Amino acid sequence: DTAVSQTPKYLVTQMGNDKSIKCEQNLGHDTMYWYKQDSKKFLKIMFSYNNKELIINETVPNRFSPKSPDKAHLNLHINSLELGDSAVYFCASSQDATNNQPQHFGDGTRLSIL
Amino acid sequence: QQQVKQSPQSLIVQKGGISIINCAYENTAFDYFPWYQQFPGKGPALLIAIRPDVSEKKEGRFTISFNKSAKQFSLHIMDSQPGDSATYFCAAKASGSRLTFGEGTQLTVNP
Numbered sequence: 356d357t358a359v360s361q362t363p364k365y366l367v368t369q370m371g372n373d374k375s376i377k378c379e380q381n382l383g384h385d386t387m388y389w390y391k392q393d394s395k396k397f398l399k400i401m402f403s404y405n406n407k408e409l410i411i412n413e414t415v416p417n418r419f420s421p422k423s424p425d426k427a428h429l430n431l432h433i434n435s436l437e438l439g440d441s442a443v444y445f446c447a448s449s450q451d452a453t454n455n456q457p458q459h460f461g462d463g464t465r466l467s468i469l
Numbered sequence: 470q471q472q473v474k475q476s477p478q479s480l481i482v483q484k485g486g487i488s489i490i491n492c493a494y495e496n497t498a499f500d501y502f503p504w505y506q507q508f509p510g511k512g513p514a515l516l517i518a519i520r521p522d523v524s525e526k527k528e529g530r531f532t533i534s535f536n537k538s539a540k541q542f543s544l545h546i547m548d549s550q551p552g553d554s555a556t557y558f559c560a561a562k563a564s565g566s567r568l569t570f571g572e573g574t575q576l577t578v579n580p
Binding site for chain 1: 500512520556558
């Protein structure tokens with residue numbers, strides 16, 4: 356039973372399209388995250404939600420819009436996809452945002468822009 | 470600004486050898502230092518973590534050494550095995566702030 360699951364695993368699409376990635380965690384955690392891992396494997400946080408409230412919003416183009424319908428779900432919608440958006444996107448969760456709790460990652464969504 | 474610097478970028482070790490990965494940080498507010506292991510096609514997974522009130526933490530073949538005055542910490546993998554071949558990330562976090570990752574080290578353990 357996967358703790359943090361994200362769909363789809365692979366996403367291949369044309370430049371200019373709009374796409375969404377879904378994430379769900381069954382750990383009962385309060386905090387969820389989106390990370391971007393580039394081709395050099397560098398991991399950078401994009402957003403964080405705590406109990407459905409946005410708490411971290413890094414310098415990310417506003418074409419990226421996270422949505423948290425409840426604390427177990429954090430989806431990522433991307434408008435007008437660009438070549439530079441090609442990367443692996445990871446969803447993660449942790450028990451809370453204030454204490455130093457381990458983050459549990461999903462297996463990633465590999466986004467390729469043609 | 471990269472707040473956690475990790476080296477080496479890649480490391481090749483023979484089976485049974487010791488793998489050592491080093492990280493240095495700048496922010497003295499950091500108080501949590503985890504290491505994550507990532508296999509191809511998978512997300513990072515927590516391997517071991519340390520807080521600055523101890524200088525060393527050991528879990529099985531994995532040991533973190535922490536030097537608060539030098540603002541450095543390292544991961545030692547004893548008796549390295551081919552199954553340890555993965556990308557390793559150090560990270561650092563201050564309470565209430567975001568987790569900052571190092572650039573990653575690609576470890577290859579040859580049989």
